[in-house]
Amino acid sequence: MELKLGFGCMRLPMKDNNVDYDEFNKMIDYYMENGFNYFDTAHGYIGGLSEKAIGDCLSPRYERDKYILTDKLTSNYFRKEEDIKPFIDEQLKTCGVEYFDYYLMHAQDRNNYKHFMDCNAYEVGKSLKEKGKIKHLGISFHDTADILDMILSEHPEIEIVQIQLNYIDYESAGVQSKKCYEVCQKYNKPVLVMEPVKGGGLVRLPDDAKRVFDGINQGKNLSYASYAIRFAASLDSVYMVLSGMSDLEQMKDNVSYMKDFVPLNEEEYKAIEEVKEILNKTGGIACTACRYCTEGCPMKISIPDLFACFNAKKQFNDWNSGMYYGIHTKDNGKASSCIKCGMCERVCPQHLHIRDLLEEVAKEFE
Numbered sequence: 394m395e396l397k398l399g400f401g402c403m404r405l406p407m408k409d410n411n412v413d414y415d416e417f418n419k420m421i422d423y424y425m426e427n428g429f430n431y432f433d434t435a436h437g438y439i440g441g442l443s444e445k446a447i448g449d450c451l452s453p454r455y456e457r458d459k460y461i462l463t464d465k466l467t468s469n470y471f472r473k474e475e476d477i478k479p480f481i482d483e484q485l486k487t488c489g490v491e492y493f494d495y496y497l498m499h500a501q502d503r504n505n506y507k508h509f510m511d512c513n514a515y516e517v518g519k520s521l522k523e524k525g526k527i528k529h530l531g532i533s534f535h536d537t538a539d540i541l542d543m544i545l546s547e548h549p550e551i552e553i554v555q556i557q558l559n560y561i562d563y564e565s566a567g568v569q570s571k572k573c574y575e576v577c578q579k580y581n582k583p584v585l586v587m588e589p590v591k592g593g594g595l596v597r598l599p600d601d602a603k604r605v606f607d608g609i610n611q612g613k614n615l616s617y618a619s620y621a622i623r624f625a626a627s628l629d630s631v632y633m634v635l636s637g638m639s640d641l642e643q644m645k646d647n648v649s650y651m652k653d654f655v656p657l658n659e660e661e662y663k664a665i666e667e668v669k670e671i672l673n674k675t676g677g678i679a680c681t682a683c684r685y686c687t688e689g690c691p692m693k694i695s696i697p698d699l700f701a702c703f704n705a706k707k708q709f710n711d712w713n714s715g716m717y718y719g720i721h722t723k724d725n726g727k728a729s730s731c732i733k734c735g736m737c738e739r740v741c742p743q744h745l746h747i748r749d750l751l752e753e754v755a756k757e758f759e
Contacts, residue, residue: 406639421454433463448489464495503536519550556577596621615650622636623657676708683697684697703754727759
């Protein structure tokens with residue numbers, strides 16, 4: 394069976410505000426030694442450090458035909474058509490490669506798509522594919538299924554689609570994972586899955602949800618992450634499930650059940666349904682910690698971290714959440730520091746009403 398575990402390079406191991414190259418090298422080597430070879434990055438990941446780490450740790454140590462590398466064009470980094478090619482050339486240089494196997498029009502939604510069209514981004518992508526700098530052109534997507542249907546109908550050149558998909562979002566009215574997946578099937582596009590464990594939320598489960606998985610895990614030694622990642626990988630049209638692994642132990646865990654992948658069985662699907670019921674009763678904020686919102690925040694509010702504290706308290710009954718709220722606001726803005734400028738909401742792939750949510754966080758912790 395084809396190996397479906399992709400190395401998402403958005404949450405790499407960090408040391409002193411830089412990527413921990415020693416740990417990253419160990420992770421790359423373990424991943425490659427076990428037969429996996431798909432790496433995913435973007436310029437905005439870790440403030441540009443993700444691409445640089447690829448160029449310092451992956452490309453100099455492995456022959457180019459031994460790995461698959463995906464990068465993305467993000468709207469923040471171009472204003473007009475003439476900006477795009479130099480930006481992609483710089484990405485290639487930073488990553489230390491002559492071509493990207495997959496190149497995605499990043500975070501497409503009804504607003505971003507207009508900017509990409511105004512700047513002829515898809516046409517530029519096609520021209521770079523003709524020149525061999527891009528092998529396959531695709532999109533990553535955050536919006537409703539009807540918008541995805543429109544984009545795919547207008548761009549038959551799109552070869553692959555990256556969507557957010559996990560068992561809690563699968564039938565969500567907001568994320569519409571299942572509906573988007575079905576649109577990809579309609580157009581016969583293979584699917585790349587992002588956020589399979591919802592930014593770690595499907596690992597940090599409340600105790601009653603953990604007990605459901607523990608009850609079917611007798612002697613199997615399967616992690617909570619395994620059920621989430623295998624849920625996505627069990628879908629027929631899924632080509633790759635991206636896991637944002639942050640250390641070697643997470644890597645080893647993922648590899649342990651994805652190297653000889655076995656789709657979920659009936660008992661496991663039933664357990665997932667029980668866990669979904671438990672989580673849906675707890676509430677919480679559907680933040681995936683992509684951190685697009687933090688770069689432009691004038692008050693330096695660490696929004697994803699504050700949302701994580703809120704969720705930890707509301708969803709997962711974490712008694713430590715108040716302490717962590719203090720840690721995340723010691724050198725950064727508090728939730729109440731928000732001046733309602735809306736910069737965060739304009740770039741949020743989840744379309745969260747961040748300004749209102751920060752008010753809820755402030756009520757909870759302040």
